[in-house]
Amino acid sequence: MTAHGIRGTFFDFVDDPWKHVGREADSARFLVDGLLVIEDGRIIDFGIYEETARRHPSLAITPIRDRLILPGFIDGHIHFPQTRVLGAFGEQLLPWLQRWVFPEELKYEDRDYARDAARRFFDNLLAAGTTTCQAFTTSAPVATEELFDEAGRRNMRLIAGLTGIDRLAPAEYMRSASSFYADSKRLIERYHRRGRNLYAITPRYALGATPELLDACRRLKQEHPDCWVNTHISEDTSEVSAVVEAHPGCADYLAIYEKYGLTGPKFTGGHGIWLSDDEFGRLARSGSAICFCPCSNLFLGSGLFRLGRATDPRSRVRLSWGTDVGAGNRFSLLGVLDEAYKVGMCNAGRLHDRPEEAERNKVSPYRGFWSVTLGGAEGLYVDDLVGNFEPGKEADFVVLDWKAGPSSLTWRQSLIAGEEGPTTVDQAADLLFGVMMVGDDRAVDETWIMGKRLYRKGGK
Amino acid sequence: MTAHGIRGTFFDFVDDPWKHVGREADSARFLVDGLLVIEDGRIIDFGIYEETARRHPSLAITPIRDRLILPGFIDGHIHFPQTRVLGAFGEQLLPWLQRWVFPEELKYEDRDYARDAARRFFDNLLAAGTTTCQAFTTSAPVATEELFDEAGRRNMRLIAGLTGIDRLAPAEYMRSASSFYADSKRLIERYHRRGRNLYAITPRYALGATPELLDACRRLKQEHPDCWVNTHISEDTSEVSAVVEAHPGCADYLAIYEKYGLTGPKFTGGHGIWLSDDEFGRLARSGSAICFCPCSNLFLGSGLFRLGRATDPRSRVRLSWGTDVGAGNRFSLLGVLDEAYKVGMCNAGRLHDRPEEAERNKVSPYRGFWSVTLGGAEGLYVDDLVGNFEPGKEADFVVLDWKAGPSSLTWRQSLIAGEEGPTTVDQAADLLFGVMMVGDDRAVDETWIMGKRLYRKGGK
Numbered sequence: 034m035t036a037h038g039i040r041g042t043f044f045d046f047v048d049d050p051w052k053h054v055g056r057e058a059d060s061a062r063f064l065v066d067g068l069l070v071i072e073d074g075r076i077i078d079f080g081i082y083e084e085t086a087r088r089h090p091s092l093a094i095t096p097i098r099d100r101l102i103l104p105g106f107i108d109g110h111i112h113f114p115q116t117r118v119l120g121a122f123g124e125q126l127l128p129w130l131q132r133w134v135f136p137e138e139l140k141y142e143d144r145d146y147a148r149d150a151a152r153r154f155f156d157n158l159l160a161a162g163t164t165t166c167q168a169f170t171t172s173a174p175v176a177t178e179e180l181f182d183e184a185g186r187r188n189m190r191l192i193a194g195l196t197g198i199d200r201l202a203p204a205e206y207m208r209s210a211s212s213f214y215a216d217s218k219r220l221i222e223r224y225h226r227r228g229r230n231l232y233a234i235t236p237r238y239a240l241g242a243t244p245e246l247l248d249a250c251r252r253l254k255q256e257h258p259d260c261w262v263n264t265h266i267s268e269d270t271s272e273v274s275a276v277v278e279a280h281p282g283c284a285d286y287l288a289i290y291e292k293y294g295l296t297g298p299k300f301t302g303g304h305g306i307w308l309s310d311d312e313f314g315r316l317a318r319s320g321s322a323i324c325f326c327p328c329s330n331l332f333l334g335s336g337l338f339r340l341g342r343a344t345d346p347r348s349r350v351r352l353s354w355g356t357d358v359g360a361g362n363r364f365s366l367l368g369v370l371d372e373a374y375k376v377g378m379c380n381a382g383r384l385h386d387r388p389e390e391a392e393r394n395k396v397s398p399y400r401g402f403w404s405v406t407l408g409g410a411e412g413l414y415v416d417d418l419v420g421n422f423e424p425g426k427e428a429d430f431v432v433l434d435w436k437a438g439p440s441s442l443t444w445r446q447s448l449i450a451g452e453e454g455p456t457t458v459d460q461a462a463d464l465l466f467g468v469m470m471v472g473d474d475r476a477v478d479e480t481w482i483m484g485k486r487l488y489r490k491g492g493k
Numbered sequence: 494m495t496a497h498g499i500r501g502t503f504f505d506f507v508d509d510p511w512k513h514v515g516r517e518a519d520s521a522r523f524l525v526d527g528l529l530v531i532e533d534g535r536i537i538d539f540g541i542y543e544e545t546a547r548r549h550p551s552l553a554i555t556p557i558r559d560r561l562i563l564p565g566f567i568d569g570h571i572h573f574p575q576t577r578v579l580g581a582f583g584e585q586l587l588p589w590l591q592r593w594v595f596p597e598e599l600k601y602e603d604r605d606y607a608r609d610a611a612r613r614f615f616d617n618l619l620a621a622g623t624t625t626c627q628a629f630t631t632s633a634p635v636a637t638e639e640l641f642d643e644a645g646r647r648n649m650r651l652i653a654g655l656t657g658i659d660r661l662a663p664a665e666y667m668r669s670a671s672s673f674y675a676d677s678k679r680l681i682e683r684y685h686r687r688g689r690n691l692y693a694i695t696p697r698y699a700l701g702a703t704p705e706l707l708d709a710c711r712r713l714k715q716e717h718p719d720c721w722v723n724t725h726i727s728e729d730t731s732e733v734s735a736v737v738e739a740h741p742g743c744a745d746y747l748a749i750y751e752k753y754g755l756t757g758p759k760f761t762g763g764h765g766i767w768l769s770d771d772e773f774g775r776l777a778r779s780g781s782a783i784c785f786c787p788c789s790n791l792f793l794g795s796g797l798f799r800l801g802r803a804t805d806p807r808s809r810v811r812l813s814w815g816t817d818v819g820a821g822n823r824f825s826l827l828g829v830l831d832e833a834y835k836v837g838m839c840n841a842g843r844l845h846d847r848p849e850e851a852e853r854n855k856v857s858p859y860r861g862f863w864s865v866t867l868g869g870a871e872g873l874y875v876d877d878l879v880g881n882f883e884p885g886k887e888a889d890f891v892v893l894d895w896k897a898g899p900s901s902l903t904w905r906q907s908l909i910a911g912e913e914g915p916t917t918v919d920q921a922a923d924l925l926f927g928v929m930m931v932g933d934d935r936a937v938d939e940t941w942i943m944g945k946r947l948y949r950k951g952g953k
Contacts, residue, residue, distance in 0.1 A: 117904050120930035122923075123855055125842055153904055160900045270842070332930075334838030362831070362930045364901045371822070372835075378794030382585055382730070395583055439934050440620040441824045444577050444613055463582075470580035470792075470822045473933060474899050 036072040036089060037484070040082055041097035041432075042454060043067040044461050045104050045421040046407040050399035051344045054392065057399035062422075063458035068094070069102070071428040074188070074483030079422045097432055099454055100478060101461060103402065104421050105164025105429035106366040107409030109324035109353025110263075110303040112169045113180050113193070114138040114147075116154045119359035126269040126333050127201075129360065135206050141176035150176075151183035158189075159488035161365040162431035162477040165410070165419055167192040167263055167301060167324075167353070169235060172208045174216045181224045188228065188483050190419060190427065192261050194235035195220055199246045200279070210245035214253065221257050229427075229483075231415070233261035233301075238268075239289045240276045251293040261414070262295045266302030266323070269335045273307045287312040296321040299414045301353060304329075305343070306336040313339075314348050322351035322412040325404075327372035329357035337376050341384065341393035353412030354404045367476060370401040370469035398466040432479035435464040437490075438472030445471055496532040496549065497944070500542055501557035501892075502914060503527040504921050505564050505881040506867040510859035511804045514852065517859035522882075523918035528554070529562070531888040534648070534943030539882045557892055559914055560938060561921060563862065564881050565624025565889035566826040567869030569784035569813025570723075570763040572629045573640050573653070574598040574607075576614045579819035586729040586793050587661075589820065595666050601636035610636075611643035618649075619948035621825040622891035622937040625870070625879055627652040627723055627761060627784075627813070629695060632668045634676045641684040648688065648943050650879060650887065652721050654695035655680055659706045660739070670705035674713065681717050689887075689943075691875075693721035693761075698728075699749045700736045711753040721874075722755045726762030726783070729795045733767045747772040756781040759874045761813060764789075765803070766796040773799075774808050782811035782872040785864075787832035789817035797836050801844065801853035813872030814864045827936060830861040830929035858926040892939035895924040897950075898932030905931055 043064045050060040068085040070078035070092065078085055086092065114137065121133040141147040158166060170177040170193055177195045184191035197213040198206065208216075217234060225232035234253045236242045242250075254262060267273050267286045276286055283289045287308065290296050298320045305323035308316070316323065325338050343350040354369055355361070363369065377394035384391035396404075410420030419427050436443050446467050455461040468476045480488035503524045510520040528545040530538035530552065538545055546552065574597065581593040601607045618626060630637040630653055637655045644651035657673040658666065668676075677694060685692035694713045696702045702710075714722060727733050727746045736746055743749045747768065750756050758780045765783035768776070776783065785798050803810040814829055815821070823829065837854035844851035856864075870880025879887050896903050906927050915921040928936045940948035 116901070117908055119901060119905055120927055122857065122926050125838070157899070157901045271845075331835035331839060334835070334840070334842035336839070336842065358901075364899060375791035375794070375832075378585070379791060379796070380794070382794035382796065385731075397582065439617070439824060441576070441579060441617045441818075445579055448577055466582050467580055475935075 036070055036077060036092060038089065038092045038094040039069040039071070039097060039102065040094050041067065041100060041102045043069065043102045043422060044465070046403045047421065049408060050397065050403050051393060052346070057397055058458045058462070060403060061399055061458055061462070063461050065456055069422055069428065071484035074428055076422055076424050076426050076428050078424055101433045101435060101464070103431050103433060104406040104419065105431050105480065106162045106405045107353060107413065107420070108158070108163045108166040108355050108366060109301060109409055109413055110326050110355030111166050111358050113154050114141045114150065114171050114176055115359030116150055116157065120362040121359065125271070126335060127271055129333060134359070135203050138171045139206055141171045142173045144175050144179065147176045147179040148183070151179045154180070155183055155187055155189060157364045159480045160477060161474050162480050163364070163366060164429035164431070164480065164482055165190040165415065167233060167261070167413055169196045169237065169263070170194065171196055172198050172206055174220060177220055181230050184230055185228045187487060190229040190231070190415070190429070192231040192233050192263065192413065194233040194263065196235045196237050197246050197250070198237040198241040199243050200241050202241060210243065210249045213246060214249040217253050221253070221260060225257070225260060231261060233263040235263045238265035239286065240272055240279055244280070247289070247293040250295055254295060261299040261301070263301050264290065264303070266290070266305050267307040268304035269333070270307060285309060285312055287315060291315070301413065303355065303357065304335065304338070306330060306338050310342070313342060313350055316350045317348040320351065322353060324353045324355045324412070325373065326355045326357035326361055326369070327376045328361035328363050328369055330376065331372055332362050333360050337380055339380065340377050341380060341390035344393045345390070351412045352404065353409040365474040366405045367469050367473055370396065370405065373401060374470060398462040398469065401469055402465055428481065428484040430481050431477055433468060433476045434478045435468050435472070435476060437475045437478065438468070442467060442471045496530055496537060496552060498549065498552045498554040499529040499531070499557060499562065500554050501527065501560060501562045503529065503562045503882060504925070506863045507881065509868060510857065510863050511853060512806070517857055518918045518922070520863060521859055521918055521922070523921050525916055529882055529888065531944035534888055536882055536884050536886050536888050538884055561893045561895060561924070563891050563893060564866040564879065565891050565940065566622045566865045567813060567873065567880065568618070568623045568626040568815050568826060569761060569869055569873055570786050570815030570817050571626050572817070572819060573614050574601045574610065574631050574636055575819030576610055576617065580822040581819065585731070586795060587731055589793060594819070595663050598631045599666055601631045602633045604635050604639065607636045607639040608643070611639045614640070615643055615647055615649060617824045619940045620937060621934050622940050623824070623826060624889035624891070624940065624942055625650045625875065627693060627721070627873055629656045629697065629723070630654065631656055632658050632666055634680060637680055641690050644690055645688045647947060650689040650691070650875070650889070652691045652693050652723065652873060654693040654723065656695045656697050657706050657710070658697040658701040659703050660701050662701060670703065670709045673706060674709040677713050681713070681720060685717070685720060691721060693723040695723045698725035699746065700732055700739055704740070707749070707753040710755055714755060721759045721761070723761050724750065724763070726750070726765050727767040728764035729793070730767060745769060745772055747775060751775070761873065763815065763817065764795065764798070766790060766798050770802070773802055773810055776810045777808040780811065782813060784813045784815045784872070785833065786815045786817035786821055786829070787836045788821035788823050788829055790836065791832055792822050793820050797840055799840065800837050801840060801850035804853045805850070811872045812864065813869040825934040826865040827929050827933055830856065830865065833861060834930060858922040858929065861929055862925055888941065888944040890941050891937060893928060893936045894938045895928050895932070895936065897935045897938065898928070902927060902931045
């Protein structure tokens with residue numbers, strides 16, 4: 034395939050903005066007039082248009098005007114079979130699972146339902162500008178198969194896996210540890226590293242797992258060390274107190290996953306709201322990641338994730354950020370940034386005695402957009418593949434219209450930049466702050482996967 | 494003027510859903526096929542289509558299909574001169590005022606700027622389905638005049654007033670107590686009860702007011718007892734500790750407003766996050782109201798309003814709910830309901846030992862939509878005028894498309910009701926929960942003021 038180019042205004046990251054307190058712009062890269070050169074779905078060159086175009090004579094170029102082009106968003110924690118029950122009323126975590134979630138997830142044993150749902154799931158992701166996600170499925174293999182197959186048809190990067198549970202769920206929803214082991218092995222062989230699919234060994238959460246199930250996960254990880262591990266951790270106070278009773282001998286929630294050899298690189302625990310300082314330290318040292326899901330944490334009333342603690346440079350924990358649909362009520366990571374900012378400000382408001390930790394809670398546009406692009410890729414250990422516009426990476430990107438949203442957005446944005454658009458990195462970041470706090474998914478004008486446009490707003 | 498009718502599916506309230514725990518639907522009124530009859534902007538009849546139409550032969554009828562028609566939304570607390578600075582990054586209340594708010598509000602001394610802003614302000618309100626608001630202005634009369642004039646041109650119900658501050662603001666922004674008194678008197682005479690305008694004596698907040706300014710407010714309220722009083726209270730911990738120092742002899746924040754005779758019916762204090770149980774009790778007994786502004790409270794990190802305490806039946810406080818633009822980052826009261834639900838769930842999650850208070854924190858669609866319609870009208874003491882479809886009230890209403898929003902909304906709503914729409918009150922309420930938690934202002938299809946359509950989405 035021959036190369037082609039995208040000419041427009043680009044904004045991506047080359048470093049972690051939490052490392053640049055007071056000069057966060059140093060972590061970003063802003064090209065008012067840039068050129069992205071793509072071949073076979075991969076970025077082969079990127080830079081200022083004038084210079085870059087010279088290196089590629091007779092390149093076919095698609096111009097994208099009056100927009101900001103960012104790396105595609107990365108969702109570190111989403112439940113595929115909750116696509117239809119997002120925003121379900123009235124319960125904290127454990128009763129919410131019983132009342133709303135398990136009954137809906139059971140429907141995914143029907144292959145037609147699961148296939149239709151997979152199409153809707155990816156349609157929603159693309160409309161939200163999300164190009165990579167790490168997804169939970171159900172306890173029966175059908176949903177996992179349909180999800181990977183649909184991702185393959187769209188050529189979208191997906192981390193997912195059969196989601197094991199053998200405690201505290203309706204009998205018809207649970208599977209034995211041995212069948213989870215056998216099904217997982219079969220699915221790993223069928224899907225892992227086929228196309229852009231990556232497999233995650235996925236015990237749903239330790240409270241819903243017997244020691245036998247976690248032992249099956251240990252064996253799977255030992256036999257397939259290249260696989261990811263995805264689960265939940267320390268989401269809700271009721272869950273945290275129950276889980277250490279269910280796993281005697283483990284001093285805290287994280288110790289359970291450590292006991293079964295699941296932590297380390299490529300491990301993600303969703304939420305982590307109630308982690309102790311000691312657990313944060315162990316996560317940092319082992320290279321394990323937490324996925325921060327503020328929409329969900331607020332929606333279920335689970336609590337406020339200690340973002341300023343997790344980003345402490347003395348003990349920095351890798352993070353991805355996630356929607357956690359359906360406990361999260363938005364597919365859009367822009368909605369996640371809105372709520373992340375608010376969680377951070379609520380934390381900051383309670384930390385008058387610890388000004389540095391308070392400051393680390395402030396989700397600036399640099400921190401926010403880094404977290405859902407390059408930072409999320411680092412949290413998921415896919416930053417060799419996606420996350421910014423470095424040559425060699427896959428050409429997944431989103432085209433944002435910073436004026437599209439509620440009617441109040443336009444005049445707000447006109448305070449920052451005129452009709453000609455942003456000319457400095459700080460202007461661009463200020464516009465992006467408007468997009469995340471006043472705007473919403475309407476800002477997503479186009480979503481491109483491996484250099485092909487798969488979504489255009491309004492289908493135009 | 495001759496009467497005309499609106500035929501469609503109507504949803505409004507006849508009582509407070511917090512009085513009907515476990516059977517909240519008793520507080521609502523749902524007409525699958527209803528008829529609203531309007532004459533001279535007022536409702537003269539309302540009921541089931543078949544019965545009501547018989548009483549009005551040869552009535553001209555506008556049919557509205559596949560939509561839910563609700564009373565217009567009521568915003569109890571919004572800052573007109575912050576229309577352009579909503580969603581401004583990075584500070585808690587007091588530095589946020591200094592850095593972002595006062596400089597923008599100063600621009601409103603320019604009449605052309607204020608007039609343009611007033612047009613944009615009401616455009617944004619109408620696009621959000623808001624038909625009544627109680628607004629802060631600035632310390633110079635220009636903005637107040639332009640706001641009332643524009644409301645008059647649109648025939649929209651507005652409560653507002655010159656916003657006095659004579660402490661802790663840039664010198665050029667402050668006005669003396671005597672000029673505030675004189676200007677307020679002039680504006681009361683010019684605007685109060687002219688058309689649909691209502692005047693609120695508006696000391697910005699006690700921390701920004703000298704005893705002289707509050708004494709001027711007392712005289713104004715004594716001389717114009719029919720006027721409203723609008724201010725802020727107990728928003729932020731730094732503010733609360735500073736305010737009692739600034740007003741020696743007052744035991745708590747509320748005592749300051751009590752001392753100057755400002756509490757009682759038609760008094761609204763915005764926020765009230767840090768009110769003590771004793772203050773809640775005194776507010777309840779005096780008939781004073783608090784305005785709950787969850788978007789703002791989260792955006793500034795001010796804290797979580799104790800909704801379950803305010804709604805305690807033994808000591809019930811009147812409430813309106815507000816956007817508090819620009820500390821609130823959305824003009825839409827649907828956005829307020831999203832965040833109100835989350836604040837309530839976070840409160841509920843911390844009240845395991847007080848299950849009744851925990852339960853009162855759950856913002857069901859009944860509680861939510863009551864609060865932004867009839868409940869808000871009661872909080873603002875305008876429920877004789879607006880808030881539901883009772884004959885005699887003004888015909889302000891909003892037409893909601895429960896499927897319009899992010900792409901994820903449609904399939905979610907199809908779990909509740911098919912193409913034919915809701916046929917029961919609970920189905921309608923479940924759809925409305927989807928609108929508030931998964932949808933947004935896109936649901937607002939039309940907004941009608943005094944029986945005239947002033948907004949239609951997309952200008953179609």
